[in-house]
Amino acid sequence: MLELKNVCKTFHAGTPDEKKALIDVSLKIEDGDFVSIIGANGAGKSTLFNAICGSFVLDSGSIYLGGKNVTMVPEHQRARQIGRLFQDPMRGSAPDMSIEENLALAAGNGGWLSRVSAADKKSFRDRLSLLGMGLEDRMRQPVGLLSGGQRQALTLLMATYHVPKVLLLDEHTAALDPGTAEKVLALTQSIVEENHITCLMITHNMQSALDLGNRTLMMDRGRVIYDVTGEERASLTISDLTDKFRQLSGRALDNDRMLLGVAE
Numbered sequence: 682m683l684e685l686k687n688v689c690k691t692f693h694a695g696t697p698d699e700k701k702a703l704i705d706v707s708l709k710i711e712d713g714d715f716v717s718i719i720g721a722n723g724a725g726k727s728t729l730f731n732a733i734c735g736s737f738v739l740d741s742g743s744i745y746l747g748g749k750n751v752t753m754v755p756e757h758q759r760a761r762q763i764g765r766l767f768q769d770p771m772r773g774s775a776p777d778m779s780i781e782e783n784l785a786l787a788a789g790n791g792g793w794l795s796r797v798s799a800a801d802k803k804s805f806r807d808r809l810s811l812l813g814m815g816l817e818d819r820m821r822q823p824v825g826l827l828s829g830g831q832r833q834a835l836t837l838l839m840a841t842y843h844v845p846k847v848l849l850l851d852e853h854t855a856a857l858d859p860g861t862a863e864k865v866l867a868l869t870q871s872i873v874e875e876n877h878i879t880c881l882m883i884t885h886n887m888q889s890a891l892d893l894g895n896r897t898l899m900m901d902r903g904r905v906i907y908d909v910t911g912e913e914r915a916s917l918t919i920s921d922l923t924d925k926f927r928q929l930s931g932r933a934l935d936n937d938r939m940l941l942g943v944a945e
């Protein structure tokens with residue numbers, strides 16, 4: 682479904698600020714894979730997502746989506762096939778538009794309710810009720826009135842309204858309180874599994890990284906240093922992950938939020 686071949690990206694090349702953000706990254710993500718991604722601060726995790734979305738031109742390497750080489754396809758065209766959620770719940774939906782207008786945007790009706798069929802409206806209501814947040818009874822309210830968790834759940838629904846070729850979750854629960862984060866993660870898991878969505882999720886929560894999905898990648902200094910699936914992954918603990926990091930990178934893990942998560 683998604684393949685990266687020898688992808689390299691250096692920011693500010695040839696200057697004192699030079700930063701090699703992705704170094705020869707090759708990855709093959711199968712259809713229906715749910716991959717969690719962890720790593721040190723500045724490891725290149727968000728840059729990996731930006732590369733997949735086409736936010737910049739690669740220095741070298743290529744990216745295939747659904748078997749098609751999209752390396753030179755501009756970001757706005759790739760966006761139709763890629764769903765993305767960010768840490769900030771305020772991104773991804775339009776605050777001044779109502780819940781149903783936002784869903785009309787996601788459905789491809791340009792946000793125009795006059796273009797939304799009765800069947801689509803019923804589908805909006807049905808999908809909202811699956812979130813278990815009562816949003817199906819607030820469809821005419823502006824999205825700006827929703828809480829962070831409600832807004833992130835709505836954004837998840839919008840990003841998956843038409844099943845994307847790949848769903849990219851960039852620490853999408855990190856700004857939520859622990860209870861809400863758990864709820865949004867559970868929703869994520871059910872939506873991804875029910876729709877058989879190919880998904881990559883960056884998280885600083887090592888337990889979530891192990892609990893969700895079928896594969897975990899660990900990144901450090903622009904490289905994927907550990908890629909684990911199957912029985913080996915099933916038997917891993919958080920402490921195994923921090924040990925692995927030390928062993929493979931030659932230093933201690935420096936992701937403050939990941940370490941805080943361990944201490945909690």
Ligand SMILES: Nc1ncnc2c1ncn2[C@@H]1O[C@H](COP(=O)(O)OP(=O)(O)OP(=O)(O)O)[C@@H](O)[C@H]1O
Nearest residue numbers: 692693700702720721722723724725726727728729
């Ligand atoms: N547009 C950019 N211009 C210059 N440098 C950048 C740019 N984007 C990322 N970088 C640098 O590339 C490196 C990787 O950044 P990235 O945001 O991908 O890390 P990350 O793994 O997501 O980190 P974190 O967990 O801290 O969010 C960092 O050193 C960052 O400062």
